Amino acid sequence: MSDIPNPYATPLGDLLDRPPAVINVGLEGFSDELRQQDVECVHVDWAPPAGGDPELARLLSKLGS
């Protein structure tokens, strides 16, 4: 998994050397503000995984979902 392609010469270049494209998970206001600034942004309509069931969430994390 450490072979994520990084065409940028510097560490974290793929974060710092290009306009950010943001996936916003949680407070929708952050998405609105990013769009106001013309920043590329997709808002995730998030809900607790497995409906918030801790036992299933634990299984899911072990099964690598």
Next chain:
Amino acid sequence: MSAILNQVRQGFYMDSVALMRLSRTIAGLPGVQEAALMMATPANLEIMDDAGLLDGSAPDTASAAGGDLLIAVRADDLAAAEAAMTAATDELDCPNTLPGEGTAWKPRTIRAAQKSMPDANLALISVPGVFAAAEARKAIRRGMHAMIFSDNVALEEEAELKREARDLGRLVMGPDCGTAIIGGVPLAFANVVPSGSIGIVGASGTGTQEVSCLVAQLGHGISHAIGVGGRDLKSEVGGISTLMAIDALDADPGTEQIVLISKPPPDDVAALVLDRLGQSSKPATVCFLGADALSMPANATQVFTLKDAAHVATGEAPATPAAPDFPAPSGTQVAGFFAGGTLCAEAQVIMRRAGEAVASNAPIPGVPDVDGANQGHRLLDLGDDEFTQGRPHPMIDPGVRDAALIAALGDPDVAVVLIDNVIGYGAHADPAGHLAGVLAAHGGGKAPLVIASVTGTEADPQGRTRQVATLEAAGIAVAPSNADAVEWALRALGRAS
């Protein structure tokens, strides 16, 4: 006795689903027992016959064929049947001409969001703390960097997440990272500052905001401000994100110098971080707010306030503009109400340095907790957990500090009220207006002097000048920085600084 009406439209085709939807509408009209609009195929005629909808005496009905539309209504009386028939033909003759807006699709997961935006490089996560690390893990495993605004993430979970992120070459900003500016884009609670050559690594959100805004005020700019979260420099985490951020700014051609802002780290982590800064060819400014003097690498300068961090980094000479002529105070104490925790810490540093007796609910080293102190100045961090349980942060809703503020305005022992006014993205739309409203109702007369500073820039949505003007119109003295506001408070008490 019910009335049955049939009408045939020869050679009129309409989609069966559209017809079923229309049938349901007509069947729901007053007095209608049953209604159907169907193409007159043998199978459909049988269904309509079984439903008691066919008028055997109607000649059209008898001759209707599969390519014809049959409208059939059974109602309580003829009037209702006719009204329904009219409604049905009206609907047929006036088809919908406006396409539906449709409901915008929103992905439910990071995975689906990434499918719709394959070049996403940052996940901004503000879900409840118990879920935040899991979401961040999904983001980094999918090749993104993560900024975790959420707090209440277990320390061990943070350390584990950051170790995995480091192995993947992904940066985790946070948890509890309120502020970042990446490539000029303010994220979460941050200000619109000019682009420049100063790179900030901040373990404190409001500290980063204050320094970046002061840099802007001094006519300079920021390359990036990378948040790392308030616990990154704890021994358990070992400064993983801080070190990655320093690596990145060190290599970044747009960054000429590095400013590091944090609470005082433990010795082992401080040594790691300072050693890394020492390897850089770029000058560094280190502000471990509340720490004593430490030995610095040759290229690094230690500063003790946020204001000094901005001045050293910009090379602009520090100065505190003369305070206005304050009237002689009646009380003896300063009461500070801060939305920014780091602004509260900076105020304590200055008070402590001036030899003042000061207490806080978020004390820096050498300052007692307010619960144990019964005199001296009181500087409160109203963004602290004890005030925000189940309530919004004071930067979002300045109203949460109203009660404490109003009490202080009526307290004869209080000479000066100190307050911060933080603006920018994420913050309240007009915190100064809110404060002015409180003062209009409870200030003036024998009430204490109010001194404020505005953390923000002209380009912020709220506009720094407008906020200053609102505060000044309410009789509040507005200092150029938080540190200056504290100095002014001391001068108002007659202390020379």
Next chain:
Amino acid sequence: MERIETANTEALRRMLAADPVLVDVVPAADAIPSLKERMILHAGPPIEWDRMCGPMRGAVTGIAVFEGWAPDLETAAELAADGAFEFHPNHHFDTVGPMTGMTTLSQPLMVVENQAFGNRAYCAVNEGLGKVMRFGGNDAEVLDRLRWIRDMLGPAMGKALRSTDGVELKSLVARGLTMGDEMHQRNVACSGLTLRALAAAMAATAEDTRALSTALAFMAGNDQFFLNIAMAMGKAIMDPVRDIDASSVVTAMCRNGTDFGIRVSGTGDTWFTAPVEMPEGLYFPGFTEADANPDMGDSTIVETIGLGGFAMGASPAVAGFVGAGAASDAANFTRTMGEITLGENPEWTIPALDYLGVPTAIDIRLVVETGLVPTINTGIAHREPGVGQVGAGVVRAPMACFTAALRALAEKVGVA
């Protein structure tokens, strides 16, 4: 988990590599050698007479009369209650059937061969609309039609198919998607395309032009004719995906009017069942929700391969069945199903969604994580035997099937 990712990659590969071809129509006795007298294959997971819903019982008694195992429906019901018939799911015999899904010895079955893997799957011929056995219809008209299919249509189709290389289904479905079919509730285009593919061969192999004309007219008059072909195709595509160690991909979804059942590749032939839900939809005149039977049929194999509710975006008119859903919301159904699937099918694309491939390979982990269950387009049967179809709509797969399967998979891979 690496083991699951590897297994799922293989599962998706097999699904996309499938090459289903309609090659024949043969009597069930020839297709399924282990089929015996008084043995009835039904839709859905296993069920016995005492738990069967009204339409299923109606179909059982009708098919018993059809096969000559009982002189009339009443006697057939008594025999069934006495345990005279052996009931098995179609799925246990490489077969699928719509709604009640009756499969018995003498019925002709369409044969779809997955030529990439060499396996075959079967489904009976669609009986058309109105009162039909798949909705529990069992009167003389229904049985007469079945006899005609057995004696005339089935053999005619078989003969025609054997005279050709068969009908290549992957490309036919691809064209159908661009013509507004989603292959579950709407098969107008694919039914027409199938007729076009078969008509010449049927004419060439026919001995009696009047019988040929009747057969062609029956096919031409049935907008759902292709559904049963799509189902056999779905089964032929999914069977090679079964039993991949640790895979979390759903290999079958089906319902028997009482239970909804799923199978998952990594847990083999185990059925994970839960009470089936009521469809939500539009009703024919004279009928309401009170008349509806809970959802039924093996036709959900179509959703299992990414069609039906998963391909709603190709068929906006069908989205109108869902409550007050606007046709323009159809795309959202498809995109939402993309949340619970591993990939997209590059050959089955939806022009209106910028040629997005249909969402393919349902991952139970994604279903449980997102709380989004498969959306299924379905017909609605009357709850009483013998009445037939009363509406059409949409139903959701019960989450309990997926959580049970997830627990079993966790057990199987040793992380429970």
